[in-house]
Amino acid sequence: AQSVTQLDSQVPVFEEAPVELRCNYSSSVSVYLFWYVQYPNQGLQLLLKYLSGSTLVKGINGFEAEFNKSQTSFHLRKPSVHISDTAEYFCAVSGEDDKIIFGKGTRLHILP
Amino acid sequence: GAVVSQHPSRVICKSGTSVKIECRSLDFQATTMFWYRQFPKQSLMLMATSNEGSKATYEQGVEKDKFLINHASLTLSTLTVTSAHPEDSSFYICSARFHLNTEAFFGQGTRLTVV
Numbered sequence: 718a719q720s721v722t723q724l725d726s727q728v729p730v731f732e733e734a735p736v737e738l739r740c741n742y743s744s745s746v747s748v749y750l751f752w753y754v755q756y757p758n759q760g761l762q763l764l765l766k767y768l769s770g771s772t773l774v775k776g777i778n779g780f781e782a783e784f785n786k787s788q789t790s791f792h793l794r795k796p797s798v799h800i801s802d803t804a805e806y807f808c809a810v811s812g813e814d815d816k817i818i819f820g821k822g823t824r825l826h827i828l829p
Numbered sequence: 830g831a832v833v834s835q836h837p838s839r840v841i842c843k844s845g846t847s848v849k850i851e852c853r854s855l856d857f858q859a860t861t862m863f864w865y866r867q868f869p870k871q872s873l874m875l876m877a878t879s880n881e882g883s884k885a886t887y888e889q890g891v892e893k894d895k896f897l898i899n900h901a902s903l904t905l906s907t908l909t910v911t912s913a914h915p916e917d918s919s920f921y922i923c924s925a926r927f928h929l930n931t932e933a934f935f936g937q938g939t940r941l942t943v944v
Contacts, residue, residue, distance in 0.1 A: 751932055760835070760922055760935035761873075768931070807872065815861055817924070817933050821872040 719744035719812045723820035730798055731828045738793040738823045740782075740808030750791040751809040751817070752782055761807065767791065778802070803827045831857045833925050835936025842913055842943055850908045850939045852923030858903035859925030863933060864896070867920040879906055913943040 722741045730736045742748060749768050753761040765776025772784040782793045791808060808820040832855040842848050852862060861880050865873040879885040879900035887893050895917075897909040906925075910917055920940055924933040 749931075753935075758920075758938070758940065760833075760937045761924075763932050763934070766932045815926075816875060816878060817863065817926075818875065819865075819873045 718814075719746075719748060719810045719816075719818055721808050721810050721818055721820035723808055723823050725823050726821065727824045727826060729826045729828055732800055733797050735796050736794065736798050736802075736825065738806050738808075738825065740791045740793065740820060742789050742791065742808075742810045744810060744812050746812050749811045750782075750784060751811070752776065752780070752791075752793050753807045753809060753819075754778075755805045755807065755822075764793070764806075798825070798827055800827050800829070831855075831925075831927075831934045833859075833923065833934045833936045835923050835939055837939060838937055839940045840942070842941070844914055844943055845912055847909055847911045848913055848941060850910075850921055850923070850941075852906045852908070852925070852936050854904045854925045854934070857925075857927055859906075860903065860928050861926045862900055862906040863924045863926075864898060864906075864908050865922045865924070867922060867938075869920075873922060876908075910941065913941070915943045917941065918943045 752764040877885040885898035900906040
């Protein structure tokens with residue numbers, strides 16, 4: 718079975734500074750990886766996904782992530798954050814059993 | 830992206846009554862739909878996976894008789910919380926996928942409060 722670990726429950730960062738949100742996964746089979754963002758009292762919106770191909774994936778709102786198979790990681794990055802990026806970010810993994818399993822989430826807190 | 834509509838967005842019900850939550854894929858046919866529960870400031874806990882025309886597969890610890898899931902068509906799944914109690918109060922979110930190993934699209938969520 719697959720699992721996802723997001724080590725940082727909260728990440729404070731100053732506005733216009735770069736940010737990295739960490740995600741590590743475990744799976745015995747080929748995986749498909751996702752990052753979702755959740756704003757308060759809303760559902761989840763897909764930021765980006767890795768299904769196959771290039772390991773550097775670009776998503777919406779200026780985010781990107783790199784799939785690293787040897788380190789079983791899929792860290793999310795943005796070179797310059799904005800106050801509107803304040804939200805909860807979830808890393809997720811899907812394997813051959815069709816389930817999508819989520820990490821515990823990382824709250825991105827933008828400081829003025 | 831594809832749109833998943835979840836209704837209602839908020840519901841308050843009395844203890845002992847049942848509540849039905851609908852999840853519709855508006856512009857695509859969803860072979861698989863998922864139901865999640867989210868507690869305040871926590872992650873999404875997968876409750877069950879449903880495929881059109883077959884019984885839902887529940888995760889360990891989720892009561893099948895309490896959380897009834899029906900996936901009657903490729904665009905509609907429903908979650909019925911039967912005999913609701915205050916501890917069932919939570920944020921319930923559905924999601925739908927085109928097919929295996931593509932991204933899932935999420936509904937807006939339903940805030941259930943049982944009083």
